[in-house]
Amino acid sequence: MASQTTRIMAGTAAAAIAGTALALAPMTVAPAAAGTKVTVKDHQQANALRKRIAKVALSQKGDRYVMGATGPGAFDCSGLVVYSYKKATGITLPRTSYMQRDGLSRVSKKNRAPGDIVVVHGGGHVGIYIGNTRIVHASTPATGV
Numbered sequence: 001m002a003s004q005t006t007r008i009m010a011g012t013a014a015a016a017i018a019g020t021a022l023a024l025a026p027m028t029v030a031p032a033a034a035g036t037k038v039t040v041k042d043h044q045q046a047n048a049l050r051k052r053i054a055k056v057a058l059s060q061k062g063d064r065y066v067m068g069a070t071g072p073g074a075f076d077c078s079g080l081v082v083y084s085y086k087k088a089t090g091i092t093l094p095r096t097s098y099m100q101r102d103g104l105s106r107v108s109k110k111n112r113a114p115g116d117i118v119v120v121h122g123g124g125h126v127g128i129y130i131g132n133t134r135i136v137h138a139s140t141p142a143t144g145v
Contacts, residue, residue, distance in 0.1 A: 050115030052088040057128040057136045060084070063145045065138045070095075075138040075145055077126050081117055084128055088115075097126040 057080060063073055070079035078097040085091045094100050101123035116129040118137075127137025138145045 047113070049089050050113050053084050053115035054128060054130045054136070056088045057081075057084040058130060060138075060145045061136065063138070065141045065144045077138045080136075080138045080145060081126050081128060098123045100126055 060071065060075060060080060060083070063071070063075055065076060066074040067076050068079070069075050071083040075083060078095060078100060081097075081100060082093050082095060085093050094103060097119065100117060101119045104117070104119070112129055114129060114131045118127050118129050118135045120126070125137065125139075127135035129135050136145065
């Protein structure tokens with residue numbers, strides 16, 4: 001099957017997530033940063049990548065929150081996103097939540113899937129969508145991942 005081209009896009013997050021939100025949906029080609037792309041052969045492979053991203057992020061549950069940390073063992077919110085994408089897909093995303101937000105395009109809420117990046121508080125916080133209106137994120141020093 002020929003490779004399909006679909007871009008990483010963003011959309012409105014679930015009502016359960018407070019604040020203004022976007023969701024990043026990695027599909028078949030993921031231009032995460034200038035010059036960074038991952039091409040997959042079909043949507044089934046893209047969905048496997050999404051699930052792997054969510055699984056990597058979830059496997060960090062219990063790790064500490066440390067501002068500026070990119071893991072392993074400690075993360076800030078955007079560091080968790082960068083780590084999860086890099087480990088699961090090889091994609092190197094921009095380091096900060098605002099830089100991650102600035103490279104996104106919107107997708108509809110119905111197209112959101114596990115592995116999507118959710119941006120809240122105008123870009124001041126990011127997490128990874130894991131389904132059922134839930135995200136995994138590095139929140140505060142008191143709560144960690």
